[in-house]
Amino acid sequence: MDEQADIHGSYWLDTAPPGDPAPPLEGPLTVDVAVVGAGVAGLSTAWELARRGRSVAVLEAHRIAAGVTGHTTAKLSAQHTLVYDRLRRTRGREAARLYARSQTDAIRHAAQTAVELGVDCEWEDTDAYTYAEDPARTDELKTEAEAAREAGLPAEYVTGTDLPFPVAGAVRVTGQAQFHPRKYLLAVADDIRRLGGTIHEHSRVTGLDEGEPCELTVESPASTTKVTARSVVVATHYPVFDRALLFTRLSPRRELVLTAPLDADRAPRGMYITQEQNTRSVRTAPLPDGRRLLIVTGEHFTPGTGGDVEERFERLAAWATDRFGDLSFSHRWATQDNDSTDSVPLVGPLHPGSRHAYVATGFGGWGMSTGIMAGRLLSERITGRDCAWSDLYDPRRIASVVREGAAFLKQQADAARHFVGDRLPSATGPSVDEIAPGDGAVVHVSGERRAVHRDESGQLHAVSARCTHLGCLVAFNRAERAWECPCHGSRFDVQGKVIQGPAQQPLERKEL
């Protein structure tokens, strides 16, 4: 970790072809379906609809498959840590079965798609494991193995794995997969275009008028224009249009990722996750020279509350070195996702009154299988077909005190703490002079709070410290040079530009 200049960002973005640049939208457009967001859920939805003969336009504020999807660990698994026991207790056995079926269907569908499109996306069939090193946790793993098996997955409790360190026990689910997500999705994007659809990068959707038809306002670097569409899908990770107050049921979570090459004979082939040690995930990927790339993930935190994120990277590196021996780290990045309060993603109508607007969010760190599942589900709904698991994922499901109570209240308490607490006058806080090069802090200037960053040359950059989503106070993540909002996870660069929503507007530039 000492020679960070040699460490790259996301491995998936670093090793996929750049892809054909998609032109920003510069004039009005009329389509059957407009999809907002070109990650795995948006592209999968657009592709399914284009194959059914619908005209589609995909509108992406940045680049194709370069946001959350470009920073995933790219596991395609129906085993989502301990979800099956929780599901059968909170929503019943049938819900657990449908969850397993829907996720398994998505993985099989992705495998067929890769073959159909002839894309070399480094697809590998493999087994998924949820493990524990602490013997005190083996009972919950045994219960989860039994619940997953009852839900229809090929699951069993095991004590042996191909990890190079001992575990107390694990749930193994066979027949899962891993791949290179950006290579896969660039091929899907090409096929959308071949089928007559259009994709527009650097085209930020800033307005949605739900009518018959719907109308979207789209801002690109050169113009502001309109898209008219019979149906709209909001697949922007955290929904940029939130008319059902979904933010009350979503908690943002950020995790760190490190990679290092391993000799093939030292590399595990399974995909692993544990909830111990603040979550650790392990998989490997093939490298062109015959070695494998170890990909470890962990150290999750709420954006804006991670403290010294550099220290978190160091802890993750130490953990990996301790278990895999000497490592030369090649890439490091961070990934972000949202947990829903009942552990089931929200995929379906955007709000109770929606007739033609849909949303896909709350993937809980399992965005690959869930994003592909969302594409299947939403394309069925939009084309008027039944989907067996529509109700399971329907965002209009009533929040239940039994199944969501604690998580729901915690999310509200956290957001309220930032929203109210951030407004209380505080006598403490650093002065501008105390901000070291490379660092940033929220400071009081003329009765206002400003987010001030001092770059390595000593120059100061000041923006408003109020998040443009709902007004919480941002905090600086020094390791990633970004302002982060702890309430719902919006992120901004040091100039105030939006990196990640739900905020759509930049932080206002300020003078010091």
Ligand code: FES
């Ligand atoms: Fe909601 Fe900042 S992301 S207030």
